[in-house]
Amino acid sequence: MSEKILDIQQERLSFFTPAGEVKALNGVSFAMNQGDVLGIVGESGSGKSVTAYSIMGLTAYPGKLVGGKVWFNGHQIDEMSEKEFRKIRGNEVSIIFQDPMTSLNPVYTIGNQIVEVILLHTQKTKKEAWARAKELLELVGINEPERRLKQYPHELSGGMRQRVMIAIALACEPKLLIADEPTTALDVTIQAQILELMQDLRKKLGMSIIMITHDLGVVASMCEKIAVMYAGHIVEYGTTDEIFYNPQHEYTKGLINSIPKLNAEEKERLVPIEGTPVDLLNPPAGCPFAPRCKSCMKVCLSKMPPRTELSDTHYTYCWLRQKEEFEKGGKAE
Amino acid sequence: MAKYVIKRVLMGIFSMFIVATLTFFIMNLVPGGPFVAEKSISVAAQQALEEKYGLDKPLGVQYLNYMDGLLHGDMGLSLKQRGRTVNQIIADKLPISCQVAGIAVAVALCVGIPLGCLSAYHRGKWADNVIIVFATCGIAIPSFISSVLLLYTFGMNLKLLPTTGLNEPAAYIMPVTALAIYPTAYITRLMRSSLLDVMGQDYMRTARAKGVSSVKILFKHALRNAILPVVTYVGPMLAMLMTGSFVVEKIFTIPGLGRDFVSAINTRDYTMIMGTTILLASLVIIANVIVDILYKVIDPRIKLK
Numbered sequence: 226m227s228e229k230i231l232d233i234q235q236e237r238l239s240f241f242t243p244a245g246e247v248k249a250l251n252g253v254s255f256a257m258n259q260g261d262v263l264g265i266v267g268e269s270g271s272g273k274s275v276t277a278y279s280i281m282g283l284t285a286y287p288g289k290l291v292g293g294k295v296w297f298n299g300h301q302i303d304e305m306s307e308k309e310f311r312k313i314r315g316n317e318v319s320i321i322f323q324d325p326m327t328s329l330n331p332v333y334t335i336g337n338q339i340v341e342v343i344l345l346h347t348q349k350t351k352k353e354a355w356a357r358a359k360e361l362l363e364l365v366g367i368n369e370p371e372r373r374l375k376q377y378p379h380e381l382s383g384g385m386r387q388r389v390m391i392a393i394a395l396a397c398e399p400k401l402l403i404a405d406e407p408t409t410a411l412d413v414t415i416q417a418q419i420l421e422l423m424q425d426l427r428k429k430l431g432m433s434i435i436m437i438t439h440d441l442g443v444v445a446s447m448c449e450k451i452a453v454m455y456a457g458h459i460v461e462y463g464t465t466d467e468i469f470y471n472p473q474h475e476y477t478k479g480l481i482n483s484i485p486k487l488n489a490e491e492k493e494r495l496v497p498i499e500g501t502p503v504d505l506l507n508p509p510a511g512c513p514f515a516p517r518c519k520s521c522m523k524v525c526l527s528k529m530p531p532r533t534e535l536s537d538t539h540y541t542y543c544w545l546r547q548k549e550e551f552e553k554g555g556k557a558e
Numbered sequence: 559m560a561k562y563v564i565k566r567v568l569m570g571i572f573s574m575f576i577v578a579t580l581t582f583f584i585m586n587l588v589p590g591g592p593f594v595a596e597k598s599i600s601v602a603a604q605q606a607l608e609e610k611y612g613l614d615k616p617l618g619v620q621y622l623n624y625m626d627g628l629l630h631g632d633m634g635l636s637l638k639q640r641g642r643t644v645n646q647i648i649a650d651k652l653p654i655s656c657q658v659a660g661i662a663v664a665v666a667l668c669v670g671i672p673l674g675c676l677s678a679y680h681r682g683k684w685a686d687n688v689i690i691v692f693a694t695c696g697i698a699i700p701s702f703i704s705s706v707l708l709l710y711t712f713g714m715n716l717k718l719l720p721t722t723g724l725n726e727p728a729a730y731i732m733p734v735t736a737l738a739i740y741p742t743a744y745i746t747r748l749m750r751s752s753l754l755d756v757m758g759q760d761y762m763r764t765a766r767a768k769g770v771s772s773v774k775i776l777f778k779h780a781l782r783n784a785i786l787p788v789v790t791y792v793g794p795m796l797a798m799l800m801t802g803s804f805v806v807e808k809i810f811t812i813p814g815l816g817r818d819f820v821s822a823i824n825t826r827d828y829t830m831i832m833g834t835t836i837l838l839a840s841l842v843i844i845a846n847v848i849v850d851i852l853y854k855v856i857d858p859r860i861k862l863k
Contacts, residue, residue, distance in 0.1 A: 283766060314769035322767075327760040332782050332857055342768040377858045393768065 230400055230433055231257040231280065236293035236303075238279055247505045249275045251457040251513075252293065257433050259400065264436045264448035264465075266480065270502055272457040273437045277403045280435075281318055282310035298400050316346040319394035323406040325386035329378040335362075335389050336374030339396060346397045361392040364429075366422060384415035388422065395426065402427075403435045408443060420447060441484055445469060450538070453477045456503040456513035463539035473533075473541040475518045512544065520545055559854075562862040563847065570843040577839040578628065578832065582621055585831050592637040592826045611637055613828075624832065633836070634829040638822075644833035647818065652800070652837070654724065655807070655814035659799035661734045663792065666741035671788065673742075674749020675776065681754060689746060696743025705736040705809040722811040733810040737803055741795055745788055752784040759783070782856060789856065793849035797841035801834065 238250040250272050257263055265273040278284045280297055282305065295302040298317050300309070322328045329338060339358040343349055349357060355374070362370035365388040378386055387407060394402055404423065408416035420443060427434055436447050444451055444465065451468045453461040453476065461474040472478045479498040486493070500517035509515060515525040525544050533546040593599065593607050608614045612623060627634055633644035677689040712732060713721035720729040756762065757780060765779045802816025815834065822830035853860050 281767060283763065311769045311771060314767055316769060320767045322760060322764065324760060328764045330761040330765070330779055330783070331859055333778075341770065345769055379859045390764075393764075 228259045229256055230259045230261075230298055231255075232294075232296040233276070233280075234294045236276070236279065236295055237291045238275060238284060239289060239291050240284075241287045241289060245506050248508055249288070249457050249505060250279070251508065253454075253457070253459055254293075255452055255459060255462060257401075257435070260427075260431055260433055261450065262427065262434045262436065262448045264438065264444035264451045265454055266439060266441060266444055266451060267454035268439060268502060270505070271454040273454050274405055275457075276454070277320070277405060277435055277437055280401070280403070281314050281320060282307065283314075283320075312346075315342045315393075315399075316397045317399055318401045318403065319397070319399045320403040320405060321387070321390045321394050321407045324410045325383050325390050326410065328390055329386055331378055334375055334377055335381070339374075339389070339393050342393055342396045357396070358392075361396055362389070364395070364426070365389070365392045367392075383411055384418060387411060387415075387419055391419075391422065391426070395430065395432075398430060399432055401433045401435065403437070405437045406439070407436075409438070409440070416443075423447070441469075441480065453480065456505065456508060458513060458542065460514065460543070461539075461541040463535070463541075467536065467539040471535075471539075473535060473539070473546050474514075474543045475520055475545070476514045477541075512542070522548075559851075559862065563851070566847045566850070570840070570847065573843055574836065574840060578625065578836055579621075581832060581835045582624065583617075585828060586617055586620075588826070590826055592828060594826075611635065624829075628832075628836070633833040636827055636830050638825045638827040638830065644829050647830070648815065648833060648837060651802070651813060651815040651818065654812065655802035655816060656800045658724070658730065658733055658737060658806075658812065658814065659796065659802070661730060662737035662799060663741065663796050665734060665738040666745055667788075667792065669738075670742045670745025671749050671785075673746040675753055675781075677746065677750040678753035678757065679776075686750075690750075693743040693746040693750075696739045697747070699739070700805075701736050701740065701803065702805045702809065704739050705732075705806055708732045708736055709809065724812055733806050733812055736806050736810075737799060741792075741799075744791065744795075748787045748791060749784065752787045753780060756780050756784040786853065786856060789849055789852050793845035793852075794842055797838065797845040800841055801838045 233256070234254050236250050236253045237248070240247040240249055253272070253276055255263070265276065267273045275284055275288070279288075279290065280295065280302060282302070284290075290303050293303065298313075300313060329335070336355065336358055339361060340351070340354045343354040343357055344351070347354075358374055359370045362373055367373050367385060367388055373381070373385075373389075378389075381389065391407075402423075407423070408419050411419060423434065424447065426432075434447075436444060438444060448465055450462070450464055452459045453468065453474065455476050461468065461472065461477045463471075468477060469481065472481055476498070479496075482496045483498060485495055498517060503509065503513045503516075509526070511524070511526045511528050512518070512530050515521045518525065522544055528544075530542045530544040530547055532540050532542055533550055534540050535546070591613070592611075593604050605614065612620060615623070624634065631645070633648075636642050636644055636647060639647060673689050673693070677686045677693075680686045709721055709732065712719045719732055720726060721732075723729055724733075762775065762779060765775045770779070801819065802814040804816040804820045806812070807814045807816040815837075818830060819834045819838075821827070822834060850862065854862050
């Protein structure tokens, strides 16, 4: 179970737009073992999707990897060509997208779209591929699979289409499944069903999952580990318990604080994180969160904080924590 | 499907009836008549002619007579091309116009679609810019200019191509080109914008994420979605071109139907005006039915009601 499947080291990725270089990832590092479920949270534009897409080579022009190393399942991703990427996409790593209403091609049947990926990556004949497609629809809990295979996307509901997307993603039994906000576009009851299905499938198939979301509830129920991203940095990383019960970075605290509380007094207002996200065209010199941070110090504005290890699984990048650790260390001496 | 086609045919017949009626009365509202010439003929002769063609009867009676003939497929005698029926004239000239138009549309599709794709794929690069400039020129330059330029360059100066008639295959090149320039340019632009739109769709990203090659993404996933606007345009355009282009036929002296359209109106050749108008209307209606059915074939989301 503990075979390392993904190892990202200091990944830097920029989009070269006419306005200038947009630094989407600024030294992202994390690793995943086979079977891990990692949640990546953060606000829009924090780089969570870009991190995941870069594993599949889907951040094509004008996106460009400008530094770092990425290993996935024995491939060195940062040196792969488009042709090599095609072999692993949909095969060793697949993805489900946010909006199932628009993610399927409207002019082809469900069956056609599932079979396409099977024929691409396996040696199966057409007949075998259709049989496998039927099997997959059963696996993702779609009834009357025979009939559904011949239907077009517009004839299915949103939840059903997301199940079809999952079926396509799982067709070649990938090692890693990336779920890019898979439930954002669905209504609440369907969300729960889809999450349950994903958990079931993980148990059955033993793949790793990267769950990208800004819904902390989803992460809490699905993931073992969480990476909190802000402005192209992982600002805090830890197990779900560590992040929820012992958040260390001011941004993580803000995120958790902004969740509406069930036991709240009447008329209590939601707590937003003040300020606006960083302009990635001109990122600040120091900690990217400093301009919005309530406990911002002088050093935060000029220097990026170093990594502070809080436990074997928990680390953060924050000058406050660094200072505390230093003071603790000072006392011990 | 069969029910839909029957319904559309019935609706088409009704539209034809309205077109025929409106044309008939509007045409008769216009001052002048077929036998009012600059050099006036004697009153007796004029009366004799009007009597021969039934123009002396009240308008209502003329209308009923005409519609009666039309129901039997008889569009009457041409008032100006003596001794020939409108049916005969159309039967003689329509095939010529159709042939030229058919080739022109085929050329427009074969050139316009790939150019549009190329342009979309190289958006913002030099290939795109060059194609867009040519497409804009193609749309902006009227056919009488391009025809004359072609004639002057290839017919007169280089003496490569025959300038008149359609007696040899090479003679088709210039009129077909002149006719095809506008639709080619238009299709290029349509295809480009439509493909750009499709390329930004989520399902294209899905296709890439599945590991599909870029060639297959273009031909399987993008083209079928992007071609719809082109289909919409080509149907009616084909109908228009099939009935002939006055300018191109005049310049290249092609004995097609296009010239009759204009000359019939100038000479108040009532039966000919009716004939050509009804022909054009019916072709447009038929083309639209075919386009609608093609739509359904290409995009399963479209319901035929």
